[in-house]
Amino acid sequence: MTKPGDQEDTAHCEHISRMLARISDKWTLLVVRVLGRGPCRFNALRREVGEISQKMLASTLRDLEENGFVLRTVTPVTPPQVEYDLTE
Numbered sequence: 001m002t003k004p005g006d007q008e009d010t011a012h013c014e015h016i017s018r019m020l021a022r023i024s025d026k027w028t029l030l031v032v033r034v035l036g037r038g039p040c041r042f043n044a045l046r047r048e049v050g051e052i053s054q055k056m057l058a059s060t061l062r063d064l065e066e067n068g069f070v071l072r073t074v075t076p077v078t079p080p081q082v083e084y085d086l087t088e
Contacts, residue, residue: 022067027052027060032086035070039085 022028027049034040034048046057061084064070068087075081 022063022069025060027056028064031057031060031064032069035084035086039073039083041081041083045084 030049030052031045034045040048042057042061045061046052046054049057052060061070061072065072071085071087073083073085075083
């Protein structure tokens, strides 16, 4: 038999599990660690992270942006400058 708070606890645990699944892979943790120091452009971020491919970094940043962890700012100059930063 379930107690009244059990469903609420289960929902809370599921929410935490989904959040951890979003950020627990190797590249995401490394990208978040670098961005924790401050905003960074793509190539500088790639150098700081290490042996990550351009495709994997782009994919990781896209996922983080879609999930609200990273803010992507495009400066309209020639060529365009794109900077990534962690959201609050």
